[in-house]
Amino acid sequence: AQSVAQPEDQVNVAEGNPLTVKCTYSVSGNPYLFWYVQYPNRGLQFLLKYITGDNLVKGSYGFEAEFNKSQTSFHLKKPSALVSDSALYFCALRGYGGATNKLIFGTGTLLAVQP
Amino acid sequence: DAGVIQSPRHEVTEMGQEVTLRCKPISGHDYLFWYRQTMMRGLELLIYFNNNVPIDDSGMPEDRFSAKMPNASFSTLKIQPSEPRDSAVYFCASSFHPTTTSGNEQFFGPGTRLTVL
Numbered sequence: 001a002q003s004v005a006q007p008e009d010q011v012n013v014a015e016g017n018p019l020t021v022k023c024t025y026s027v028s029g030n031p032y033l034f035w036y037v038q039y040p041n042r043g044l045q046f047l048l049k050y051i052t053g054d055n056l057v058k059g060s061y062g063f064e065a066e067f068n069k070s071q072t073s074f075h076l077k078k079p080s081a082l083v084s085d086s087a088l089y090f091c092a093l094r095g096y097g098g099a100t101n102k103l104i105f106g107t108g109t110l111l112a113v114q115p
Numbered sequence: 116d117a118g119v120i121q122s123p124r125h126e127v128t129e130m131g132q133e134v135t136l137r138c139k140p141i142s143g144h145d146y147l148f149w150y151r152q153t154m155m156r157g158l159e160l161l162i163y164f165n166n167n168v169p170i171d172d173s174g175m176p177e178d179r180f181s182a183k184m185p186n187a188s189f190s191t192l193k194i195q196p197s198e199p200r201d202s203a204v205y206f207c208a209s210s211f212h213p214t215t216t217s218g219n220e221q222f223f224g225p226g227t228r229l230t231v232l
Binding site for chain 2: 032042105
């Protein structure tokens with residue numbers, strides 16, 4: 001079965017500190033992985049994706065994500081957090097088999113950056 | 116491109132009334148998705164279309180919900196009759212076919228916040 005897990009409901013970090021939002025996945029084939037961000041009262045915005053190639057993927061707003069096949073993880077990172085990064089973050093996995101056009105979303109992690 | 120457009124942005128209605136939510140996908144996208152987001156259940160996929168044809172409606176909660184896509188630039192999600200438990204934010208998203216080099220990242224609209232009293 002294909003699934004995505006975001007083990008932390010909330011992550012708190014001080015402004016200027018590095019941040020990590022965790023994501024693990026389960027899939028039988030090669031994973032196609034995505035990160036989205038949702039600001040209050042807004043739709044989800046695409047941040048970055050891993051399809052193939054380099055394990056470190058760079059995306060919008062200074063975010064990057066590290067794909068680790070052995071640990072089946074795709075953690076979102078940023079070297080220096082901003083208060084404006086406070087939002088809800090979703091990890092997603094592209095479906096397989098008859099569901100390649102669907103994205104399977106995690107439950108979301110609320111990132112709170114304190115000034 | 117204006118992105119995915121949804122209307123209305125907010126809808127307040129009374130139980131038993133019909134509600135119609137509207138979506139205009141990004142031009143050229145092959146797929147259109149309807150999601151519902153609540154605090155209790157998170158983000159749920161309700162139904163999606165490929166080239167205007169419904170492909171998977173297994174997420175539609177019950178017969179009170181229906182969705183149509185009469186052409187490539189317009190889709191509706193209808194709830195009839197509405198109930199208080201339908202209160203949620205409904206998102207529309209669109210994407211290219213997943214085998215293109217751009218992958219199949221979905222682009223979301225701003226959502227419709229539905230409140231059923």
